[in-house]
Amino acid sequence: MxxxxxxxxxxxxxxxxxxxxxxxxxxxxxxxxxxxxxxxxxxxxxxxxxxxxxxxxxxxxxxxxxxxxxxxxxxxxxxxxxxxxxxxxxxxxxxxxxxxxxxxxxxxxxxxxxxxxxxxxxxxxxxxxxxxxxxxxxxxxxxxxxxxxxxxxxxxxxxxxxxxxxxxxxxxxxxxxxxxxxxxxxxxxxxxxxxxxxxxxxxxxxxxxxxxxxxxxxxxxxxxxxxxxxxxxxxxxVADFIGEANILEAEIVDIADKRVNIKLADKIFSVKTDLNVGKEDKINIVIRPEAVNLVDNGDIEVNVKSSVFMGAYQDYVIELDNKEIKLVQYDPQHKKVYNTGEKAYIDLKANSIHVIRN
The missing domain is CATH 3.40.50.300 (P-loop containing nucleotide triphosphate hydrolases)
Structure with a gap:
């Protein structure tokens, strides 16, 4: 060679x-x-x-x-x-x-x-x-x-x-x-x-x-x-082209030490970011569908707009702050399945949220 x-x-x-x-x-x-x-x-x-x-x-x-x-x-x-x-x-x-x-x-x-x-x-x-x-x-x-x-x-x-x-x-x-x-x-x-x-x-x-x-x-x-x-x-x-992504506009509440506090459905998330942003800047957040879990109890209540069994995963569309968000939950036979029209809560961690410029 x-x-x-x-x-x-x-x-x-x-x-x-x-x-x-x-x-x-x-x-x-x-x-x-x-x-x-x-x-x-x-x-x-x-x-x-x-x-x-x-x-x-x-x-x-x-x-x-x-x-x-x-x-x-x-x-x-x-x-x-x-x-x-x-x-x-x-x-x-x-x-x-x-x-x-x-x-x-x-x-x-x-x-x-x-x-x-x-x-x-x-x-x-x-x-x-x-x-x-x-x-x-x-x-x-x-x-x-x-x-x-x-x-x-x-x-x-x-x-x-x-x-x-x-x-x-x-x-x-x-x-x-x-x-x-x-x-x-x-x-x-x-x-x-x-x-x-x-x-x-x-x-x-x-x-x-x-x-x-x-x-x-x-x-x-x-x-x-x-x-x-x-x-x-x-x-x-890039977020939209690679895999599936929920891209949402978000409000910056505060900024400190490479973290931005953002407001999502009346809950504050402290998200780490390398972006140099100011409080007045407009940003989007990226949340991958598999990063969110549906649970019976939590801080953020959502409506289940669609629930479809896809074999290896349950495919959901939920309504959050009047926006539709796609979720997937793998291995649905060992998890609770929420049906269309039901109420649920989301379990979302701050480290699953990524900040990009608007």
């Missing part, structure tokens, strides 16, 4: 000319460092700029302005074949007329390596991805998951410093996607290769990534570990 390298994007802008003849900024002045050996996911809705960013790292798109470094080398103007990267595509892009061995060996043959070296490298990488014994098969004789592993093997056998993934699992069914994301992460950890992965699937990003980069309208909204992104979203967009 080649020496592992970091990837640095400095002030990257990509502008296209739209159909109306006006310029459109797909990526707007982003700065980013991906550490050597790290698995980072670019996550966001369609049109947020994540694929354009990946394609600029790969060399399929050239930045309008800014610089891209792989290791210490500025690769901003280099063609894809001159960059120490390899791409795993959504469509697999396998050669239908070549067997699995020859598909994986294709790039090595272009480099004019000896037959013995090619044979050794291909067999080693096929064993790594769990395809040894299938060398003579044609691509159409393999399942979708196996074809994706051939595409991964073909990229890895070139021993790049950086591996790029363009929504590689989107063509697979749900169960196979879960299996393949585990496999890709296992292989990436075993090889230790720097990896940049693009997806719009939250579960993929949460389960595979060292860090997640949330993009929206061409800018980076937040960078963090899956835990940080979920528990401490930086913006309303």
């Amino acid at each position: 080649s020496e592992l390298k970091n990837v640095v994007l400095k002030n990257i802008v990509k502008t296209y000319l739209g159909n109306d003849g006006k310029p459109f900024t797909a990526v707007n002045n982003i700065n980013l460092e991906i550490k050597s050996g790290e698995f980072v996911t670019l996550l966001g809705p369609s049109g947020c700029g994540k694929t354009t960013t990946l394609r600029m790292i790969a060399g399929f798109e050239i930045p309008t302005s800014g610089d891209i470094y792989i290791g210490k080398e500025n690769v901003s103007k280099l063609t894809p074949d001159k960059r120490d990267t390899a791409m795993v595509f959504q469509s697999y892009a396998l050669f239908p007329h070549l067997n699995i061995f020859d598909n994986v060996a294709y790039g090595l043959k272009l480099k004019k390596l000896s037959k013995d070296v090619i044979d050794k490298k291909v067999r080693k990488i096929l064993e790594l991805v769990g395809l040894n014994g299938l060398e003579e098969r044609a691509p159409n004789q393999l399942s979708g998951g196996q074809q994706q592993r051939v595409a991964l093997a073909r990229a890895l056998v070139m021993e790049p410093s950086v591996l790029l993934f363009d929504e590689p699992l989107s063509n697979l069914d749900a169960k196979l996607r879960v299996y393949m994301r585990t496999e890709i992460r296992r292989i990436q950890k075993e090889v230790g290769i720097t990896s940049v992965y693009v997806t719009h699937d939250q579960a993929e990003a949460m389960s595979m990534s060292d860090r997640i980069i949330i993009m929206n309208k061409g800018v980076i909204e937040q960078i963090g570990t899956p835990k940080e992104i979920y528990e401490k979203p930086a913006t309303k967009f």
Whole structure:
């Protein structure tokens, strides 16, 4: 394997000319460092700029302005074949007329390596991805998951410093996607290769990534570990995009020592925050559905607007201060279930409340 390298994007802008003849900024002045050996996911809705960013790292798109470094080398103007990267595509892009061995060996043959070296490298990488014994098969004789592993093997056998993934699992069914994301992460950890992965699937990003980069309208909204992104979203967009969230306007009653006292349904909660806010500032609070429990007695009474059994959890909508809030309670067969129209109380801890700017 080649020496592992970091990837640095400095002030990257990509502008296209739209159909109306006006310029459109797909990526707007982003700065980013991906550490050597790290698995980072670019996550966001369609049109947020994540694929354009990946394609600029790969060399399929050239930045309008800014610089891209792989290791210490500025690769901003280099063609894809001159960059120490390899791409795993959504469509697999396998050669239908070549067997699995020859598909994986294709790039090595272009480099004019000896037959013995090619044979050794291909067999080693096929064993790594769990395809040894299938060398003579044609691509159409393999399942979708196996074809994706051939595409991964073909990229890895070139021993790049950086591996790029363009929504590689989107063509697979749900169960196979879960299996393949585990496999890709296992292989990436075993090889230790720097990896940049693009997806719009939250579960993929949460389960595979060292860090997640949330993009929206061409800018980076937040960078963090899956835990940080979920528990401490930086913006309303991130809170709403990752998982489910109740986002409520809240009134600041007092501020002291990195804590804000907020009023919710006539009860005061003292919430820790790193935000620099004043008493007159408008804020929102984020409460995840699983952070609230329904109980028989408490300080805050609510109306149960909806109660639906979903197997592993009971799905509730409650009314609090004339606002509807979504709750989930797991393992409902061992808990009291509240029916639609009933009164209940909520058990909510201050450390389950996260403060963001309005």
